[in-house]
Amino acid sequence: MAEVARESLELERPIVRRSLHDELVERLRVLITEGELEPGVKVPEKALCDRYAVSRTPMREALKVLAREGLVELVPNRGATVTRLTVADLDEVFPIMGVLEALAGELACKNIDDAGVAKIERHHAQMAQCYEQRDLKGYFSSNQEIHEAISAAAGNPTLTGMQSALAGRIRRARYLANMSDARWEEAVAEHEAMLKALRERDGTRLGAILRTHLENKCATVKDAIGRDRSTA
Amino acid sequence: MAEVARESLELERPIVRRSLHDELVERLRVLITEGELEPGVKVPEKALCDRYAVSRTPMREALKVLAREGLVELVPNRGATVTRLTVADLDEVFPIMGVLEALAGELACKNIDDAGVAKIERHHAQMAQCYEQRDLKGYFSSNQEIHEAISAAAGNPTLTGMQSALAGRIRRARYLANMSDARWEEAVAEHEAMLKALRERDGTRLGAILRTHLENKCATVKDAIGRDRSTA
């Protein structure tokens, strides 16, 4: 009978059909953060429509969303431009990132299990190795994974979402090429302290470390931007 | 000569012509926070288009933006529904609000001038008076003005924007009708402490007070929601 068949059917997650505009939001975000669309330039709506073979409707919906994220600026009747990243922007964004990461750290200490800590330990080891080899690219990559892992461990999707939105806004500063040896060493030391606090589940201390870590990072990035006018 | 005329022209702020979709975002936000569009119901796209005499294009753009703000949920091919506000949501949002307000408080202490403090003192007096008269509506109103004034004094538009987005998300809980006398008294005491810290420009203390203030508020709101199933 029908009953049996119905109960034997497992509940699978529904096939995710994404809307065009959702897809576009992601694609455009990449274009901007990767630097293909440079700060200050007008977003070529028509050209992008051709490129992705979509009409202007979903493209414009995507631009509205990106505007809200702060990646582009929408001037009525004059289209979209990629927002410039100024030093003032960094001074606005980094302190916020700081308190959000601190909160994430606190929550992570409350919720994380040993397996979670172990995972972060592995990322940390990876990062330390990159530091030894002066592999800046690899260092940044595992560094990001650590911060994302902490955020995930906090178990607060809203928080994680806000963090990634802010991170996206400043990622464009391709400061990757710029980090003094002294600062780099300091950053690694800060990460050691983080890991220790996390092992001990000391949320307050981890939060404080993360916040100053971000403050220092802000100074570093501002410094890099000051030298490289192309991002401003 | 032309020079003279040109220099005599003052630089005025440009006439703001808002796009339809921008206007709609605000209107819809009000509909949702004021409760005309109740949590859980499907957003009647067609009806709203008729109501505001616009076509579906700007309406859908507005819904995309609201979805990103978390006020509506967009399911592909199934339209928009007003997001329900669950206790879990509050547990996510309030801690974030807490650290953002704390940061705003810290920054405000750094930047605010005496006139700014005086303005907040006035709101505070107003609020205290409402408390004496047990005027809950008025109390909430001046309460909100105080928090907004602190945020404004922080001088960080990004921060203020994030705060108002989060506030909008939880404002719908019309917990206005629910606040125990004991909690109310406590809240007023917390506000007294805030004002004192602000007068003394003690950012760290103000931040800490704001954060616990929000934590307490969260407990109160959760309590109210627990009783009133219509919001959940």
Add this chain to the structure above:
DNA sequence: ATACTGAATTTTGAATTCAAAATGCAAACG
């Protein structure tokens, strides 16, 4: 009577169309 089937209707996503605004450009004027 109840549960399934399938066609009609409605709703949604996206392309196209249309009007208004901005931009570019060249001719006219000082």
Add this chain to the structure above:
DNA sequence: CGTTTGCATTTTGAATTCAAAATTCAGTAT
């Protein structure tokens, strides 16, 4: 020779149109 003015072109905002998907509902079979 440099400005300014008016026109043509392009770009933008919004309405309309069209196709695909979901929903509704009547009819059928069990």
